Amino acid sequence: MHRNPLYDPREDSYLLAEAVKTYAYGKTLDMGTGSGIQAVSAANNKDVTSVLAADINTEALIYAKKQYHHPNISYIQSDLFSNIHEQFDTIIFNPPYLPDDPNIRDVALDGGVKGYELSVKFLKEARKYLNNDGQILFLFSSLTQKEVIEETLVQNAYFFEEIARQKLDFEELYVYKIKKIESFVKGLTNFKFFAKGKRGLIYTSKLKNVKIAIKIKNPKSEAKSRIFFEGKNLEEMNKLRIGPKLLKAEEDYIIYKFVDGTLFPKFLEKCSKKDAISVIKHVLSQMRTLDKNLINKEEMSNPYKHIIVTKTKKPVLIDFERSNKTLKPHNINQFVQYLISSKIEALLIKKNIFIDKKEIIILAQKYKKDYNIRLYKKIVTLIK
DSSP states (O other): OOOOSSOOOOHHHHHHHHHHHHHOOEEEEEETOTTSHHHHHHHTSTTEEEEEEEESOHHHHHHHHHHOOOTTEEEEEOSTTTTOOSOEEEEEEOOOOEEOBTTBOOTTTEEESSSOHHHHHHHHHHGGGEEEEEEEEEEEEGGGOHHHHHHHHHHTTEEEEEEEEEEOSSOEEEEEEEEEGGGTSTTOOOOEEEEEOSSEEEEEEEETTEEEEEEEEOTTOOOOSHHHHHHHHHHHHHHTTOSSOEEEEOSSEEEEEOOOEEEHHHHHHHSOHHHHHHHHHHHHHHHHHHHHTTEEOOOTTSOTTTEEEETTSOEEEOOOTTOEEOSSOOHHHHHHHHHTSHHHHHHHHHTTOOOOHHHHHHHHHHHHHHOOHHHHHHHHHTOO
16 A cells, blocks of 8 residues: 555545445546545445546645556546536545645645635536536535535535534534435526525526526425425415416425515515505405415415515415415414514505504404404405
């Protein structure tokens, strides 16, 4: 065995190598090969067809060639993807992840000023070189700022899962299996990140020149089957002419027509009194429809992200993952509570819209007993 003058394999190397032995397949790129441990781990995997080992350091490549003589491994000098011109099924990367030390320059350890810059650059560039059904096996440390890595993955339309971790004295190591969203949302490309919730991530794309929204599960959420049930809920809503038009619903994602507009509170800030009243009454009408059909929207006591007002001044309800059937829905009541909340009340007063809080509360309480149409109409007349 030749002594490695550059970087001896350590805990991080061995942790990633185990994942490579299990998960690597197809045409494989070992980025920053160093000693070559990941390259040979991949080459010895029966599911791997070939391995390209890349490194910025020519000395590392010379060492790795001497260390491992394997017919399926070839080597190339490259600063990240600068000399890479093909796509791969598996890309492996154990990046340098320590903050730069001005007194000790070491390309094998320095990950940037804060330690994560090189990882972020790699993840942004890797999309171009990864097949749509491919994967990245990526190791990083708690020293790399986990939240930065995960936010980079979200912003660049990757889905990820943790497949290994190891606790050390001063850090914790993580191995993530990372895939493009294209790997399970077939037929679409050019995903752009739009919004993030506790349970879902929303991206935009185009389908036959129509802007669409794609909602997938947030990898950090432990909620099960939320996206699947939201698709079912939205299908029911569409039958009632409520919500964005559902285009496709699968186990892991839903696709619906993108609603281009303004969030309800922002709309109230700039609209006329007439338009404010019209939109509020339209929302109340939708709440009434849900109540009649024994569906609870949920979130309507604070729906600041759940009502979008389009350019044609039509309010569209979104986000139905918590909607449920019930004998006692409370959509009107929740929305009334929202209208008389301090923030919304202040916006309405600026429009010279004054709601009799005492009366509307009494009416709403009576209404929820039997959902009387006359009481509903009285509630609507208080919006003036």
